[in-house]
Amino acid sequence: MKILLDTNILIQRENNHVIPENLAKLMRLLNGLENCSLHVHPLTKQEIMKDKFDERKNVNLSKSNTYSVLEKVPNYLDDNDFKNSLPEPKSENDIVDNQLLYCIARNICHYLITQDQGLLNKASSLDIENVVNINEAINIFKKCYPNVDIPLGNNFEIKKVFELNYNDKIFDSLKETYKGFDKWWYSIQNRDTYVYFNTDNIINAILIPKIEHNEIISESPLLKKDKILKICTFKVAEHARGLKLGEKLINLAIKFAENNDIGEIYLSHYIEENDYLVNLIEQFGFKYVGNKGNNEAIFIKSIYTNKNIVINSHTEVLNYDKTFYPSFYDGNLVRKHLVPIMPVFHKKLFPDSQADVHQLELKLFENSEGNCIKKAYVCRANTTKINKGDILLFYQSKNRMALTTIGTVLGVYPKMSDPEEVFKLIAKRTVFSFEEIKKWCRKELLVILFNENFHLNREVKLPELSKFNIEGNIYSIREIQDEQYRQIIKGNIDERFTIH
Incomplete structure (x- = not known):
């Protein structure tokens, strides 16, 4: 089995700092597999060469030599069908990403492991299943050890807001992005939340729903709903991505709507480049419908519709x-x-x-x-x-x-x-x-x-x-x-x- 490593994995693995726990676990799994080889793309070395810090560049180059460089790689620019299925590249990095994807599409390597969310989103849009992040790779390759059971110590439960640790790292980006998050948080102390904890009581995923009535959910264009479920908070910690927690939270939100006789769900979100959340929710029918006055994007989903729709194909x-x-x-x-x-x-x-x-x-x-x-x-x-x-x-x-x-x-x-x-x-x-x-x-x-x-x-x-x-x-x-x-x-x- 041939595994292709993206530059971001190589740098995490080889830089002079403590290796993230999940990456260390992945490397132990890969090193224990028979007939498994780790590879880098020729363009990976070119990326390392761009580093302006000579000492770090030389260290990374020397350590990259411990991996086999793919000798012959196809060029996606020679494949019009594949090239036309991709958005127009905006930078050299986009071209490198496309070349890595093409190696997987052409079965040059069996898997590409990357932490680049943009690359993961692009693979998802092309239905290339075997481009994975670290946690997804762990879940895949531990299945190659049929007698090994690695307990994750998961705990998922209902908690009131006041029972949660406001200083948990999962809230850091929300505090930075949403003005007034502190005030809002302390105004909902008695609200129910659905929280996934790890064994250290750190939050890995959280869902906070709210039933709204006669609410204007979008200002441009104007959109008002008599009754709708708002997902106030939908968050998966970066270190927990790949465990399908996002799909679990979507499932929970849908079940919550079903149980409360609500046919529509919405959330608001500041869209980022290579957005993990947008890529996930669009797979399950959330559609962009407009913006709030603060330019926050609104995504809405119906879980059932009237019976007058005619389906012919x-x-x-x-x-x-x-x-x-x-x-x-x-x-x-x-x-x-x-x-x-x-x-x-x-x-x-x-x-x-x-x-x-x-x-x-x-x-x-x-x-x-x-x-x-x-x-x-x-x-x-x-x-x-x-x-x-x-x-x-x-x-x-x-x-x-x-x-x-x-x-x-x-x-x-x-x-x-x-x-x-x-x-x-x-x-x-x-x-x-x-x-x-x-x-x-x-x-x-x-x-x-x-x-x-x-x-x-x-x-x-x-x-x-x-x-x-x-x-x-x-x-x-x-x-x-x-x-x-x-x-x-x-x-x-x-x-x-x-x-x-």
Whole structure:
């Protein structure tokens, strides 16, 4: 496995200062892997050469020699399709970033590790999954150690504002950016917050919601809402990015809106260059709608809509599912499938699935696949009937023998047999270790990427399925008829969140 290191990783690793804890952990993981090599791009040395401080430059150059420099690299400027998919470069750094991305797109290296948020955002916009930050890389490569379990000591709970440490570093940028933050903070001391702590009681992520009535949320253009959920604070600490905490906070905000019968969510934000938050929320349907008087950007999201929308194509299905997530289209343009999953993997992939009506889920899970909205399912089924936008009804086999969860398909990848290619595709989203994937790849695999949309209000057990003419146990993916699907979901999900 070939790993490409961006300049910012190299400098953190090799400079004469204490190495960040997460980078040290990553390097231990990488150094312990068999057939894993670390590389730098030829342009990385050119970047180091630009350093005006000769002593530091010479030290970094000498230490960069401990990594293998890629000898032959493709030039993205020779690939018109790739070049045209990118924004026009504004600097030499943009060109270097594009060359690094092209090495990954062309499979010169399996992964690129970087802390450059702009580069991560660009990779996300191109659907290049295997460009990752340090924490994402840790989560991926620890799966190559199937017998190693690294406890993270996570704790996620409801706290009143007055119970939080105002001097926690997570608030530093908010104090700098938002005038009057101090006054606002001390005016909401009794408000509930949703907070993720690490073992040292440091805040790694925080969500502060507020229900607003008859509120002007945008002044340019003028936009007023009768009832809407405002996300007052949505923050993931930089050192905690890559653990899918942002997706978990989005999920919490949506659940909060559902529980309070609110159809829209908004937040205000000063947009920065290479903005982490904007890149994240736009993936789940938040749209820029205007500005406040202080030039603060307003992003709004609907979680359901009226039933008058007409959908005529699969492209419109996918656009609807993204824009109004967790709502989804379940009409005749999409198929419905029962998908079996073993208990051990069900617990990891859907850890908050319960038999009773689901309340706001506050538990944060050790493995990031349990926190994320976008997930992956791997099996040996040879079905060719699954397409983007289709509906998946997950059936926990063996002890539970019941349907528990609904998801919608984002991508389908049949007949995959290269374990490294499979791992690249699913490592951010899956419950499988690399060793498990290698064993699975002895035969061709089907990989399905999907969104988790809802858990059923009441799990549907196997005997009940026979009432819907679904006979026998569920051993492999099985398509069901629309009428059978309607019987399963009746009373089991809030049908405001479906359109057909």
